[in-house]
Amino acid sequence: MESSRIIQVFFFALMGLMGYLLYELVQPFLEPICWAMLLAFLAHPLLAPCARVLRSRSLGALAIAAALAVGIVLPLVWLSVTLATRARSIYALSQLLESGTAAAAVGPIVLPPALAPLADKLAAHGFQLQDLARSISQGRQFVISRLAGDLAEVARHLLSFVIGVGVMLLSFFYLVRDGELYFDLLKRLTPLREADKSLVFDTLRTMLSSVVRGLLLIALLEGAVIGLGFLAAGVPDWFLLGLVTAAAALLPFAGPVLIWMPAVVYLWLAGSPGHALALAVWSGAATTLIDHILKPAAIGQGAGLPAIVLFFAITGGVEVYGPLGIFAGPAVVAVFGALLKVYRERYLRPEAQTTAPGA
Numbered sequence: 001m002e003s004s005r006i007i008q009v010f011f012f013a014l015m016g017l018m019g020y021l022l023y024e025l026v027q028p029f030l031e032p033i034c035w036a037m038l039l040a041f042l043a044h045p046l047l048a049p050c051a052r053v054l055r056s057r058s059l060g061a062l063a064i065a066a067a068l069a070v071g072i073v074l075p076l077v078w079l080s081v082t083l084a085t086r087a088r089s090i091y092a093l094s095q096l097l098e099s100g101t102a103a104a105a106v107g108p109i110v111l112p113p114a115l116a117p118l119a120d121k122l123a124a125h126g127f128q129l130q131d132l133a134r135s136i137s138q139g140r141q142f143v144i145s146r147l148a149g150d151l152a153e154v155a156r157h158l159l160s161f162v163i164g165v166g167v168m169l170l171s172f173f174y175l176v177r178d179g180e181l182y183f184d185l186l187k188r189l190t191p192l193r194e195a196d197k198s199l200v201f202d203t204l205r206t207m208l209s210s211v212v213r214g215l216l217l218i219a220l221l222e223g224a225v226i227g228l229g230f231l232a233a234g235v236p237d238w239f240l241l242g243l244v245t246a247a248a249a250l251l252p253f254a255g256p257v258l259i260w261m262p263a264v265v266y267l268w269l270a271g272s273p274g275h276a277l278a279l280a281v282w283s284g285a286a287t288t289l290i291d292h293i294l295k296p297a298a299i300g301q302g303a304g305l306p307a308i309v310l311f312f313a314i315t316g317g318v319e320v321y322g323p324l325g326i327f328a329g330p331a332v333v334a335v336f337g338a339l340l341k342v343y344r345e346r347y348l349r350p351e352a353q354t355t356a357p358g359a
Helices: 002-054 057-105 113-124 129-149 151-189 194-233 238-248 257-269 273-303 307-347
Strands: none
Touching: 002 057, 002 151, 002 194, 002 307, 057 151, 151 194, 194 238, 194 257, 194 273, 194 307, 238 257, 257 273, 273 307
16 A cells, blocks of 8 residues: 555656656747647637548648638738838938938928928927937937847847747647547546536637637727728828737727827827827727727627626736737636636535424
8 A cells, every 4th residue: 555655656746747847848839839729729610611621631720721821921921011111211201301400500401391291290399300300310320220239139039930930830730630639638637527527618618719709809890990090081001000900909908099099199290180180089989989898798798707807817817928818817717717616516515404393
């Protein structure tokens, strides 16, 4: 008996050591693997029709992974080209303002007609063009010096990003193809009764499904509505700003406001106060309606959590886990609630029934 207990203790100690070493091996790739798990959860319903058409689960999973790769690479290329073009325009504008400031000692600064309303607005608020040009020049020189000094660091982060995307796509392929096997294995290894396992895993599946679909749908809706406001108000790059607004809508704290408020300020300084006011009213109303009415309804209806609990779950998840916390926070709360329900039903039952007097 004693030797058997010693062997059991040694076995669990060895399991703990190997689990720690396994975590150390996976830890550098933990974030892309988690994203792959989340995306595989969303894409798994597509496997059956794709496998039926291609007559192979592997080919079906490969087709879905290829579609995801194209959906990631093409927008990233487009975004990189767009940002490079805008950065080149800003650099040219800073050179124009700097050259105008250098010529100020000889004569007045001559601005292009498009910049004249902006210069008048700035002067009305006490900002001189010479000061603005000097600040832009200093900022440009600072950014160039930092980019030159951090070029190796930028290359390292870019390489890490490429490796992370590769790990995510590879993990995504296997999780889509064999996800059911992994799910069943994890369920069998969970030390609970079958009914309790079903309760916990069904709660987790329902919560993730509700949160993921609700957040993505609301983010796309908010980006589209405010993006149309950018288009109607004449904001440059309205489509790019709409995409950024959709991404910011995933944040728990007024993310879209950080996008459309600078656009309102830009329109006001550019001499279009009417458009600026209309965009502020439109975006503010859309943000209020979507964030405070549609989002809790879309997420909370299937999640089964009160709005205040869902708010703190998402907020705390982002604080602890980063962007993945948007989904990990509600999942943790849902599993904890399911375990509490199991504890109440299994361990808090009355030990004895009271008997009637005189029995």
